[in-house]
Amino acid sequence: MERKAIIKQLQSIIAKEVKLENVELTEENTANDVKGWDSLSHIAIIAQIEETFSIKFKLRELAKLKKVGSIIDLIIKKQN
């Protein structure tokens, strides 16, 4: 899956979880850049990403999923 396609899906997942109409993301964005993306919604976002991409993150990986670019890296790694 291409990075651009992944980022689009992430945008819709995150928008839904933080209850915003739409969210524009770049790979450099972190949780701090999106209103409502706090440690509580983060858990729901991760669960949603796992379901959408049929992957499972490891406990210690969760801490690294703060930056959009790193989330994409991990999704690609896990899908292969």
Add this chain to the structure above:
Amino acid sequence: MTNFNITIIDQLIQQFEQREKKAFCINDIYYTYYQLSQRVQAIRDLLQQNPPHQLEVGLVANDDLNTYASILALWIEGYAYVPLHPLQPLERCLDICKQVNCKTILDSSQASRYTDFKVITTSLLDNKTFRPQYNKGISEKNLTYILFTSGSTGKPKGVKISRRNIAAFAEAFDQTDLHLQSSDRCLQCFDLTFDVSVQSFLMPLLHGACIYTIPHDQIKFSYVAGLIEDHQITFGAMAPSMVRMLKPYFDELYSENFRACILTAEASPLELIQAWHQRCIPKATLYNYYGPTEATIYCTAYKIPTKNVKTHHGIIVIGKPFEGLDALIVDKNNQPIAQGKTGEMLVSGDQVTPGYWNNTTLDAEAFITLTLSGKNKRYYKTGDLCSKDTEGLIYYKGRKDTQVKINGYRIELGEIEHHARKFYTESNAVVLTQEKEGNIELYLFIEHAQEDPHPLIEFLRQTLPQYMIPTEVIYQKEFPLNNNGKTDKNKLKTLIK
């Protein structure tokens, strides 16, 4: 008689003398007791030079050394802190400041959100060498902190905790089975706006141990797992909700160094806690501690045995009262009831708050003076339903307001939750009620992906009477948590249509 100066301040000052000993690990940086003492003195000096107009001072609850040093400096100088959470809406924090009327705020942030206050930027102060002399004439009635908890009216209510309360707590804590040592590496995973945080930083400091905190921008349970393994945490208090979040990852977490774990802040389900113990921290002794904010952090303790754990509907017993604390179980007329019967628990002793901040209405509802054996005693009405067994162990049976009557039948919501958790052994279950057209309806929330609820309902029908079968089952993949790490029942309730 307890004494804050002796139990708390003198102990802290003694620890400050251990210059090389580590006091904190914050965001992977270690700070020694010596460094801590220098920050404490810097803030003390400033408080002496520019005394705040009143004894209650706002404190922005950041995760850094200056914030913890601020608490200690305020206490040594006789002031109380009113924690203001940096991630909570400014409006709520301003409401708290307004209620307390505090004009001075200690803030370690570079840019403060509090523009209309006298803000002391603690991070800008130069280090000072600690001076052990302090004013020993401060009243035990002076406050140490005011914590605001959500009130049923929607306006937060402030619980005042005095120097006497904290000293009594610390002494009673040390008399429980759990003995902290200076070699301990201790977890502090609670926000400073929640009182278990006070146990989590204060008790290790009094024993010269090292405290590991959680940065606000981290995912708590994942970060905690990292601390437990990488820093070989030996002691920590945790909420069962956090353990439940770790549960899908139990296979990825293992430590033989964790020696003592307190479960607190919520009811502790036996199955979850036993799995946590056996799979992740097998060498630890586990404890179940209970306490409302109004009785200073904890007021009962139970050392969880490896076998024959006492439970009620799968919830671990909360044990026996702390030393110096009297726990009484009463009926609706506040009369003590027979052993084994369920009623509201009242608590009395030096740990009980002098009352709510500026709220005599609430004080009149929550505190009561009873004459027992010819003596007057002031009790706090916990609102928790409990019973005592023949050994004096106290069983927690839910909140007074969660016990509902439907068609004249008294229903304990915990009983429905218990059976739902038997069906969904991996998931949490919460029952909430809502009145609809004069009837009280039961809503069962399951922390699970959406699915057909009929097998669950059929299962419940096998053990519960018809009037206890929920009107609706609502599936929610992840339960929302509030800032205290507990399941946010208010948020869940908004899902009822």
